Amino acid sequence: MATKKDYDDIPGTYVFDADMSRKGYHLNMFCITLRLATGREAFKADESGYLDGFPMTPAQKQAVLDRDWNEMLRLGGNIYYTSKLGACDGITFQALAAMMSGSTQEEYRAMMLAGGRPIEGNRYKSEWEGKE
Amino acid sequence: MARITAGVGVSHVPAIGVAMDTGITDQPYWKPVFDGFKKSREWIKENNPDVVFLVYNDHCTAFSAEMIPTFALGCAAEFQPADEGWGPRPVPVVKGHQKLASHIAQSVILDEFDLTIMNKMEVDHGLTVPLSVMYDQPEEWPCLVIPLCVNVVQYPAPTGNRCYNLGKAIRRAIESYDEDLNVVIFGTGGMSHQLQFERAGLINPKWDKEFLDMMTSDPVKASQIPHVEYLREAGSEGIELVMWHVMRGALDEDVVEVHRHYHVPASNTAVGHIILENRPK
Numbered sequence A: 001m002a003t004k005k006d007y008d009d010i011p012g013t014y015v016f017d018a019d020m021s022r023k024g025y026h027l028n029m030f031c032i033t034l035r036l037a038t039g040r041e042a043f044k045a046d047e048s049g050y051l052d053g054f055p056m057t058p059a060q061k062q063a064v065l066d067r068d069w070n071e072m073l074r075l076g077g078n079i080y081y082t083s084k085l086g087a088c089d090g091i092t093f094q095a096l097a098a099m100m101s102g103s104t105q106e107e108y109r110a111m112m113l114a115g116g117r118p119i120e121g122n123r124y125k126s127e128w129e130g131k132e
Numbered sequence B: 001m002a003r004i005t006a007g008v009g010v011s012h013v014p015a016i017g018v019a020m021d022t023g024i025t026d027q028p029y030w031k032p033v034f035d036g037f038k039k040s041r042e043w044i045k046e047n048n049p050d051v052v053f054l055v056y057n058d059h060c061t062a063f064s065a066e067m068i069p070t071f072a073l074g075c076a077a078e079f080q081p082a083d084e085g086w087g088p089r090p091v092p093v094v095k096g097h098q099k100l101a102s103h104i105a106q107s108v109i110l111d112e113f114d115l116t117i118m119n120k121m122e123v124d125h126g127l128t129v130p131l132s133v134m135y136d137q138p139e140e141w142p143c144l145v146i147p148l149c150v151n152v153v154q155y156p157a158p159t160g161n162r163c164y165n166l167g168k169a170i171r172r173a174i175e176s177y178d179e180d181l182n183v184v185i186f187g188t189g190g191m192s193h194q195l196q197f198e199r200a201g202l203i204n205p206k207w208d209k210e211f212l213d214m215m216t217s218d219p220v221k222a223s224q225i226p227h228v229e230y231l232r233e234a235g236s237e238g239i240e241l242v243m244w245h246v247m248r249g250a251l252d253e254d255v256v257e258v259h260r261h262y263h264v265p266a267s268n269t270a271v272g273h274i275i276l277e278n279r280p281k
């Protein structure tokens, strides 16, 4: 029997479950090395050389080099790990959230100040159909 | 005997810590957030707990993907504030109460809650921001702290029901400890927020307020909220709120709500805060 996923119909969301965790394991284990200054310095000095020290897929390495935040999530990255790469680049959680949701920093900040992304219309994937 | 006198629910948004550490809490963006904590700081000064039992989650800081304990109890003498990528927060070292922590571990495990015991653990914003919120910026934290770290990062987090019942077991443990201690329990994280992908920035104030109401008046109902409801209604990271049930389970069913604060936004998150007291016996 397949594992039940009653959260699969939530739009614009990756739930970091065991399937995602397995997929993203080495990507996430790379990211967490950036938590400490020694890791950040070594990575900054030679990004692709540093990445070669981890058994990540070529697509995962490319997503890191491209700073393609959503692609990292698709490939099993979790935001608390990828945010360590963000921190290494001096990018805050809020700035990452703007990029991942396809807004400018100004638009995103204004949306949050106006009360955030509303729940209406954002509960089910079916509500997003037809949205570009 | 040791006793639990009150519970505190509070968000642990990292940006709240940054605002304090960089001295910008008076800015218009932050002022309403911190105004709501004024009363809390007076309250904790008056209540002056000897020990804070602090339920929080690690954000892939002390625990990597290598090891994901569902419940990990901090039994060390002290806990260093961790570097989460921006350098460690400039806050005091967190001191534990080793004897009480070991007593709780023994009692709760024999009560059939299989905790992981941590004799070394760095603590991230999940633990230090609630202390900053409640105690401001002291030289030393005025209380000892027993951290309980809960996995809410890799799905599934423990159920609300499990957390609620663990709270009850923690209370039994604390109340069987033979030292006169005033213990306050914190449940941290939330409220509605989503940090990732295209739905990032989701906030659901109506749901949050109902959750706060239930914390006060119907904790059993609150503890039955299924995970998919948190994920859908409160955002993928809103599931942190399961940790509040540990706090609530450790209190009487009938409590007095002495303070509440709710504000949107702090960075990507709705800030929620509640103080609940057991009625004096």
Ligand SMILES: [Fe+2]
Pocket (backbone or CB within 6 Å): B012, B057, B059, B126, B189, B190, B240
């Ligand atoms: Fe958190």
